[in-house]
Amino acid sequence: MESLIVSIYVFTLAVFIGFELITKVPPLLHTPLMSGSNAISGITVVGALLAANANNWKVSTVLGVLAIAFAMINVIGGFMVTDRMLGMFKKDKKTEKGA
């Protein structure tokens, strides 16, 4: 039960940090923010690795391997597409010089 209480503490504080950080994000970055956070939710891969890591094959191992694959699609796909998008955002050079 103690560990549950600690988990609830950690979760609640992290939610507050999330609210604080995201409220200020300009609409320009909302789509990259979503694909980037998509990648971050792939953190489940850590749990998946623990589930799949066994020296014999059981149902739980198979489920773990599937979970690794799905989470890795999120992680790699999410981070790469975010980077691709952010690479497209450019400032107008002329304006920069004029300003």
Add this chain to the structure above:
Amino acid sequence: MIYLEQFTYLLASALFIIGLKYLGSAKTARRGNQYAMMAMAIAIVITLVVSGIAGPVQIIVGMVVGGLIGGVVAKKIEMTSMPQMVALFNGFGGIASTLVAYSEYLEPTTLPVTLDVNVTLILSLFIGTVTLTGSLIAFAKLQGLMPGRPIVLPMHQILNFLLMIGVVIFGVMYVMAPDIPMWPLLIIAAAAIFGITFVIPIGGADMPVVIALLNSYSGLAASATGFVLSNNVLIIAGALVGASGLILTQLMCDAMNRSLFNVLFGAVGTDDSTGDAGTGGGEQKTVTRYTAEDAAMIMDTVQSVIIVPGYGLAVAQAQHVLHEMAGMLTARGIDVKYAIHPVAGRMPGHMNVLLAEANVPYDVLYEMDDINDEFQNTDVALIIGANDVVNPAARTKKDSPLYGMPILNVDYARTVMFVKRSMGAGFAGEANPLFFDDKTMMVFGDAKAVVTGLVKSLKEE
């Protein structure tokens, strides 16, 4: 060893937070994404190091297969399809959580399994599965695999209610007798149906809200899995995503002046194709039709233009030629700006990405609140493939579904130009009185064809 593991997870969590902070500003966003990447790599490596690699084959297979699929999708995906991709990825996050939780049910990492582990396991199975099936429906709607209009079953809300009751009952049964394998499977089944019935009544136009909400769920699913495994990095990263998705959901609702409740249960909207709603009330009013050449002649005499892009622009793939036109206008000394409505496009911030892809610099893109006062001093408001977000009925017509939605004040500009495929109403099915205004020029046609015509005429002069 436990300290090494915990401190490394702490480092990863901190990097996630810093990464998210940097993602919030255009200058540092790319670095922020890289920080989050590093955090993920660190978390993966320390997990493998500490747990010892007992089954290298399955781990490598899982990581390589998933990584390759993700990499290919990220490289190939069209920017217009970003909403579908994010929807699908949300679903993958959900199923990963469900799989991990169920695997933990089959082979618990710590024995005996305590009550709080079982309760969080139920949560994890439930949220993960709802995220999966809900996201698949959102994906199907966005991809056009199923109709975008709201689908309402008989006794829809009662069905949803019964499913929720079912989950609670199965959950209680499970906690009382965790050894009976039927209960967790029933929880998964009920959650799967609930995910579907939750998203099908939501119309295509409201999908930005749904994607943001499912984004939040995918984070919460990861967090719930973290509760099951007592793993703080999962809890923190998941909570950050959960919070971020929730804020975007709220922003999208505000931009449409709708409550989340209304979006989820209101079943608002027509089909996603622009139906031929004609003149709305059936009154015979006339519009003045113009050609691209007429529009180009007007452009010859003006000093300022504000372009209002809508999703129709992206459908026609006209962003690039629009950017070319804007460049020609700028070269003639005309002040060109873009006004971006918060719900332009199909997901939060979608239009900005679509224009960035066409090399439009982001400092000429203006948010609604920053540019709305400028329309009255502007010669031409050029609206391309948008309708609802500039419909003045939102200000005045109390019975309109658009009423109260903040709009771009294009009707204050001296001349209003619409480039549109037809007279059709927008998603909301509300006719736009501005079409019939004396200062309005309607140029009918595919956005790309019209703008290309404009560019051609401008060149000839």
